[in-house]
Amino acid sequence: MTLYSLLDLAPIIQGGTAAETFRRTLDLAQHAEAWGYHRYWLAEHHNIPGIASAATSVLIGHVAGGTRRMRVGSGGIMLPNHAPLVIAEQFGTLESLYPGRIDLGLGRAPGGDQNTARALRRGLGSSGDTFPQDLQELRSYFAPASPLEPVRAIPGAGLNVPIYLLGSSDFSARLAAQLGLPFAFASHFAPDYLLQALALYREHFHPSAQLEKPHVMVGVNVFAADTDAEGTRLFTSLQQAFLGMVRGSRSELRPPVDAMQWTAAEEAYVHRMTRCSAVGAPEKIREQLAGLIEDTCADELIVTAQIFDHSARLRSFEIAAEALRTLTT
Numbered sequence: 001m002t003l004y005s006l007l008d009l010a011p012i013i014q015g016g017t018a019a020e021t022f023r024r025t026l027d028l029a030q031h032a033e034a035w036g037y038h039r040y041w042l043a044e045h046h047n048i049p050g051i052a053s054a055a056t057s058v059l060i061g062h063v064a065g066g067t068r069r070m071r072v073g074s075g076g077i078m079l080p081n082h083a084p085l086v087i088a089e090q091f092g093t094l095e096s097l098y099p100g101r102i103d104l105g106l107g108r109a110p111g112g113d114q115n116t117a118r119a120l121r122r123g124l125g126s127s128g129d130t131f132p133q134d135l136q137e138l139r140s141y142f143a144p145a146s147p148l149e150p151v152r153a154i155p156g157a158g159l160n161v162p163i164y165l166l167g168s169s170d171f172s173a174r175l176a177a178q179l180g181l182p183f184a185f186a187s188h189f190a191p192d193y194l195l196q197a198l199a200l201y202r203e204h205f206h207p208s209a210q211l212e213k214p215h216v217m218v219g220v221n222v223f224a225a226d227t228d229a230e231g232t233r234l235f236t237s238l239q240q241a242f243l244g245m246v247r248g249s250r251s252e253l254r255p256p257v258d259a260m261q262w263t264a265a266e267e268a269y270v271h272r273m274t275r276c277s278a279v280g281a282p283e284k285i286r287e288q289l290a291g292l293i294e295d296t297c298a299d300e301l302i303v304t305a306q307i308f309d310h311s312a313r314l315r316s317f318e319i320a321a322e323a324l325r326t327l328t329t
Helices: 018-035 056-065 084-097 114-119 128-142 170-179 194-204 228-247 264-273 282-296 310-328
Strands: 003-008 039-042 071-078 102-107 163-167 183-185 216-224 277-280 300-304
Touching (some): 003 310, 018 056, 018 310, 039 056, 039 102, 056 071, 056 084, 071 163, 084 102, 084 128, 128 170, 163 170, 170 183, 170 194, 183 194, 194 282, 216 282, 228 264, 228 282, 228 310, 277 282, 282 310
Parallel strands (some): 003 039, 003 300, 071 102, 102 163, 183 216, 216 300
């Protein structure tokens, strides 16, 4: 059985505010719980005008406090940006407030540009290169601690918050396999090495106390609507966001357009980076998601959608849930 979950990048729309985004995030989470989504993840990004989830653990608490059963967590926290002890304390606090519902997904990218990385004080010794050591330290803070331990995560010690590794290459796939952790591939924005990374993870997986067999999560954009034409139009908001990255002009999430204005090279790049997407009316969405499950043998799909209009975004996730319910039961 394939689980289905939701990744929210907390979009700030053009002309909108972060406060509005947070209200819509909670509304979406409450709907997602009713539609049967297994977990609801939020992602750490910094200095990006269209993404409001920089203080990820705070927003996780906001969502967990407004829902009842669904798991809530990070997809992910960027470990190089933080001292492992701080993350352990934050997620120990969340797990204490919402026991049995908190996930800690971890990535090794900065979640922003290099100037932002420096502003986050990553020069104090933590970097993507030290990720395995930082991960080991973080995991140690969740283990049962002796009173004689010189440093303990309070709260955090003994809570064993489940950890997931995120990645878009073979590095995290190999590390997740070595440590026996679940692995989530960021195919919704970097699909190039999806199948290779999943194969490596499964081939080299070692069972652990957390996980007996591999657990693969695959990210996918879903732009669903009542017609193919409307789904395609909604998709242009994400295409404009990627085009802005190419042109060095990031902005808040833009409204959809009837036709994209780009060069052939820009179009090819955007299509390549967003090819792990399901776009269109319900039957087309179902077919595309079924194909992705067949191609990847995913244990879980994690669905995301940068859609400008909130009601259209809700409808897209509702259609996705309806399609996935028929595919995964």
